[in-house]
Amino acid sequence: MQQQPFLHKPQAMMFDMDGTLFETETVLLPAYHRTFQQLRSEGLYEGETPPEEIILSSLGMLLEDIWARVMPGASRQTIDRANELLLQLQLQLMEEGISRLYPHVEETLESLHAQGVRLFIASNGLEGYVKGVTRVHHLDRLLEGVYSAGEYETETKTELVRLLMQQHGLQSAWMVGDRSSDVEAGKGNGQTVIGCRYADFGDAGELAGADVVIQSFEQLLDVFNKAK
Known part of the structure; x- marks a missing residue:
């Protein structure tokens, strides 16, 4: 200090x-990977999951700004679904006691x-x-x-x-x-x-x-x- x-x-x-x-990373990182797995299965995202470092370095920003860095050019539908999934999965992991x-x-x-x-x-x-x-x-x-x-x-x-x-x-x-x-x-x-x-x-x-x-x-x- x-x-x-x-x-x-x-x-x-x-x-x-x-x-x-x-x-944050105790629930964010597993939820982040599961979110992209689900987005791919729903046909809302193609390709590899963006590196963890991108979302970790974006923490503290507004969500709109975070997704603009993680998924530049993504549709409104994809961003809204990613928000929904990430929240749901993080809360689920918290309830499981790993946070x-x-x-x-x-x-x-x-x-x-x-x-x-x-x-x-x-x-x-x-x-x-x-x-x-x-x-x-x-x-x-x-x-x-x-x-x-x-x-x-x-x-x-x-x-x-x-x-x-x-x-x-x-x-x-x-x-x-x-x-x-x-x-x-x-x-x-x-x-x-x-x-x-x-x-x-x-x-x-x-x-x-x-x-x-x-x-x-x-x-x-x-x-x-x-x-x-």
Whole structure:
């Protein structure tokens, strides 16, 4: 963890989901391969499944942008069916118990909640997926709100965070996430950004502009405890 600048304790923390709280690849990769198998069987896709690296490097983007990278030029029908299948298969895998949060996520969130920090999710994912993760992993008991681009139809995470803060009357919050969109969302709303560098989905410059970068989730508690 880098040397910590002077930070104020926030009213709230807003968390990205994939690559921040949730080890996305535990369900994403098997669901991704099954999705393309089904698309081929339905005659909606031909050829080999695109490399895993493409979708992993796209995490944090809006779904439309992800599919544009994974299947450039695909029809609306194919994209809609891929969305449907990927969501269905990921939820199924979660229910089977193979998905994981990053180490120490639950106990860190419990500690922050016990200290009166209001906790929220702000994700570019689909509503069913984001709420599925919080339900399966019993995080909903700690969260005041779960915001997703899929539910609120926002075009950027900056817009989603602005909406979240307005609806909950927040003046000070930390945006916690692993992608440049999280940095932009926090800074675009005048807030502190805590960058998470342990998922390895993005490039080296992904977290440029973050106030603090942590190497494991439990370090967030140390950053909070040192803030004034």
